[in-house]
Amino acid sequence: MVDLFHASRGCRFDCYPCCSGYLGGREFRPRPLEKVVEELTAIDNNRLYIVDNSLSQDRGWEKQLFIEMIPLKKKWCCHPIDDDDEVLDLAAQAGACLSIRPSSISRISFAAESSVTMTTGLA
Ligand code: SF4
Numbered sequence: 387m388v389d390l391f392h393a394s395r396g397c398r399f400d401c402y403p404c405c406s407g408y409l410g411g412r413e414f415r416p417r418p419l420e421k422v423v424e425e426l427t428a429i430d431n432n433r434l435y436i437v438d439n440s441l442s443q444d445r446g447w448e449k450q451l452f453i454e455m456i457p458l459k460k461k462w463c464c465h466p467i468d469d470d471d472e473v474l475d476l477a478a479q480a481g482a483c484l485s486i487r488p489s490s491i492s493r494i495s496f497a498a499e500s501s502v503t504m505t506t507g508l509a
Contacts, residue, residue, distance in 0.1 A: 387431070387433070388431065388433045388462075389429050389431040390434070390435050391426065391437065392437055393416065393417055393436060393438055393441065393451055394414060394415060394416040394417055394441070394447075395410050395411065395417075395439075396410045396411040396412065396413045397439040397443065398413060398414045398443055399440070399443075400412065406439040414443040414444060416444060419447075419451060419454050422451065422454070423454050427458065432459065432460050432461055433460070433461050433462070434461070434462040434463075435463055435464070436462050436463070436464035436465075437464075438464065438465060441464060441465070441466070441467050441468075442466055442467050445468055445470070445473065448467065448473060449473060452473070452476035452480040453476060453480070455480035458481075459481065460481045461481045461483055462481055462482060463482065
C-alpha cells in the first residue's frame with residue numbers, strides 16, 4: 387500500500403487532451419517546502435505516490451524538494467520529472483523508484499538508489 391501525497395497543485399502546460407489544467411488550475415502552485423516536509427514526516431508509511439500533475443514546472447523548487455526529502459528516507463513514484471542528470475540524481479537520492487520521462491512518454495526512467503538511470507520501452 388502507498389500513501390498519496392501532494393507537493394503542489396495546478397499545471398501551467400496545456401497538453402491535448404489533458405484536463406489537469408481545467409481541474410486543478412493552469413497556474414503551478416507549489417506548496418511551501420517546510421509544510422511539505424512537515425506533512426511527509428507525519429506519514430508513517432515510507433511508500434508514497436506523489437500525485438502532482440508535474441513536478442517539473444519549476445526546476446529550482448523541484449530540486450529543493452528532492453534535497454529536503456533525502457533525510458526522510460521514503461520510497462516514492464510520481465508523474466514526470468525533469469529529464470536532467472542533476473534532477474534525476476537528486477530524485478534517486480530522495481528515494482524515487484519510478485518516473486515517466488517527460489521527454490518521451492514511451493520510456494520509463496527508473497531511478498534506483500544507486501543513482502543509475504535505466505530506460506525501458508513500453509508496449
Ligand atoms: S504537463 Fe501533464 S498535467 Fe500538465 S497539461 Fe501536460 S499532460 Fe497535463
